[in-house]
Amino acid sequence: MPTAGRRNRRTVVAMMALALGAIAYSLAASATTPFSATANAATALPIAAVTVLAIAHWPLRSRPGSQPAVVPEGVNARGHPLRAWIVLVAVVVGFELFEYLAPGSRGAHPTVSSMADAVDRSRGLKAVVFLAWLCLGVAIVCAGTPARAAGVSDETDR
Amino acid sequence: MTSALSYAVWGVLALVVAALWARSHQPDVSPARPAVVLQRLARGPVTRIALVVAWAWVGWHLFAR
Numbered sequence: 539m540p541t542a543g544r545r546n547r548r549t550v551v552a553m554m555a556l557a558l559g560a561i562a563y564s565l566a567a568s569a570t571t572p573f574s575a576t577a578n579a580a581t582a583l584p585i586a587a588v589t590v591l592a593i594a595h596w597p598l599r600s601r602p603g604s605q606p607a608v609v610p611e612g613v614n615a616r617g618h619p620l621r622a623w624i625v626l627v628a629v630v631v632g633f634e635l636f637e638y639l640a641p642g643s644r645g646a647h648p649t650v651s652s653m654a655d656a657v658d659r660s661r662g663l664k665a666v667v668f669l670a671w672l673c674l675g676v677a678i679v680c681a682g683t684p685a686r687a688a689g690v691s692d693e694t695d696r
Numbered sequence: 697m698t699s700a701l702s703y704a705v706w707g708v709l710a711l712v713v714a715a716l717w718a719r720s721h722q723p724d725v726s727p728a729r730p731a732v733v734l735q736r737l738a739r740g741p742v743t744r745i746a747l748v749v750a751w752a753w754v755g756w757h758l759f760a761r
């Protein structure tokens with residue numbers, strides 16, 4: 539089907555343009571200095587974009603059954619599938635707080651922020667971290683957007 | 697000595713994240729895949745707001761302050 543093929547090609551071109559744009563934006567953002575107006579603007583723009591996209595694409599109310607199954611059907615999972623992640627996040631947050639509140643220098647008690655500061659000193663690494671943060675924002679919007687087939691009925695919730 | 701211990705703990709935690717990530721992609725195991733965890737958070741009425749706010753805060757804290 540030539541129409542479907544052309545549509546697929548257009549989607550691939552659009553995705554590539556989006557990816558290149560995100561890489562270019564990350565490189566430009568990595569050149570900014572924290573606590574400056576340009577850094578504020580470079581960070582605020584994606585935050586505003588993701589917020590607007592989430593408001594535009596996410597249903598106003600989540601429908602019963604719209605939550606994805608955490609384990610595929612037929613899989614005999616032991617324990618709650620989210621338990622390991624919840625415990626891990628709790629341990630990471632707990633250790634971050636312990637390090638943050640521990641007496642002594644930040645060098646002796648590094649936090650995620652202080653380690654990120656070290657990464658940010660390299661422009662290339664900062665661009666990679668910024669790109670990862672942008673990708674996570676896009677993934678969040680996509681994760682909350684209902685599938686196109688379900689989207690028709692979800693519109694009635696608005 | 698103190699910083700070495702802290703970095704060691706952070707390193708172990710990073711390894712645990714990687715191991716859990718890898719394990720979640722194996723068939724017939726209990727940890728949910730990260731994409732599914734993200735989808736669950738993004739579709740909960742309260743967690744989706746917390747998720748966007750947390751993402752925005754992380755970006756602001758890391759790149760703008």
